[in-house]
Amino acid sequence: MASQIQANAQKKNAEYASNFKEGHLALPPAKKYAVVTCMDARIDPAAAYGINLGDAHVIRNAGGNARDALRSLVISEQLLGTNEILLIKHTGCGMLTFKNEDAHSVVAKNLGAAGQQELSGLDFQPFPDLDKAVEDDVKYLKASKAIPDSITVSGWVYDVETGKLKLLV
Amino acid sequence: MASQIQANAQKKNAEYASNFKEGHLALPPAKKYAVVTCMDARIDPAAAYGINLGDAHVIRNAGGNARDALRSLVISEQLLGTNEILLIKHTGCGMLTFKNEDAHSVVAKNLGAAGQQELSGLDFQPFPDLDKAVEDDVKYLKASKAIPDSITVSGWVYDVETGKLKLLV
Structure with missing residues (x-):
């Protein structure tokens, strides 16, 4: 039996599909760019x-x-023709609220030795600093040999x- | 000077922000679930x-x-209280169209030795098979010691x- 979350996805999608008219769109992004942003529930990128x-x-x-996005970005650029990246972080991010050792403590407590080992x-x-994190990630992408200088x-x-x-940097 | 893509984001966001009324939302997802899906431009998950x-x-x-999502999923569950995962792949995915050696050939050609080395x-x-890829990823998550059995x-x-x-599996 479907969970409540699964049933919601099925019901809402049936409404979406019944009005769907965009089946003709091509695989490569029409505007040739990629956005990297947080999974945060309060963000609707579109x-x-x-x-x-x-x-x-x-x-x-x-x-x-x-760094986490690098595999996807290389596929986006090298195989699907994008040539611009917007890297967008946000205020109130969960990543500002903990340190690596806190996360590993929670993992040890909740997932036990096997989980701890898998995530070791x-x-x-x-x-700890939002603006600096944005700047650091932009620097990382610009310095990466996997991202050519032609990419904005x-x-x-x-x-x-x-x-x-x-727009920060 | 802002690129066309950047100027579009600024203009469209100004419209969005002028009607924005959701500033009160909490950091942890209200419905306690996480969706993993493709970056494909033809998908609007919301x-x-x-x-x-x-x-x-x-x-x-x-x-x-x-696998790529594991760090994010552990943060989602262990630090932000989600307890269900929907793993959604799609028809016509770019990942069905190439093999690892094809991607590495393109990288070698376009990014040269330095890029090749960084992505070595x-x-x-x-x-190669969409349904099987969905099944494999679900199996991977269910078997992972980083994802407790209590997660649907x-x-x-x-x-x-x-x-x-x-819904496949």
């Missing part, structure tokens, strides 16, 4: 960042982390309380 | 999967890959031509 269906790749992970040495990649990279902060997006 | 702002973490990468040994994680995991296929979502 609406907040003005992305129309078919226009851009949207990569999301905990923190809007550039993992960098959860929290950050910008760094942004999205404010989850006002809905405002600010 | 609309297609029925996710209201604030309800769920949305993790996106090339292929809707579970990287598994781009393409897959389901696997889905989204059809980019019809907008229809199908």
Whole structure:
């Protein structure tokens, strides 16, 4: 039997599909760019960042982390023709609220020795300073030999309380 | 000077922010679930999967890959209280169209020795069979010691031509 969450996805999707008219869109993003942003539940990238269906790749992970996104970004650029990256972190991010040792303590407590072992040495990649984290990730992408200099990279902060997006770097 | 892509994000966001009324939402997802899906430009998870702002973490990468999402999923569950995962891949995925050696050839050609070295040994994680890839990722998550048995995991296929979502496993 479907869970409540699964049943909600099925019901809402049936409404979406019944009005769906975008089946003709091509695989490569029409506007040739990729967005890297956080998985945070308070962010709707399409609406907040003005992305129309078919226009851009949207990569999301905990923190809007550039290193985590590298495999996806290389596929986006080298195989699917994008040439610009918007790296967008946000205010009130969960990654500002803990340190690696806190996460590993919680894992040890909740997942026991086997879980601890599976995640041993993992960098959860929290950050103590939002603007600096954006700047660092932009630097990382610009310095990476996997991202050619022809790719435009910008760094942004999205404010989850006002809905405002600010170009930082 | 802002690029066209950057200027579009600024303009569209100004409209979005001027009508924004969701600044009160809490950091932990209200409906306590996480979605893992592809970065593909033809997918709008909020609309297609029925996710209201604030309800769920949305993790996106090339292929809707579970391994790539593990760091984010552990943070989602262990630090932010989610207890269900929807893993959603889709028809017409770019990951169905190449093999690891193809991606590494393109990298060698376009990024030269330095890029090749930086990405040496990287598994781009393409897959030849869509349903099997969904099943494999669900199996991986269920077997992972980093994901406790109390977490409900389901696997889905989204059809980019019809907008229809199908529960697979």
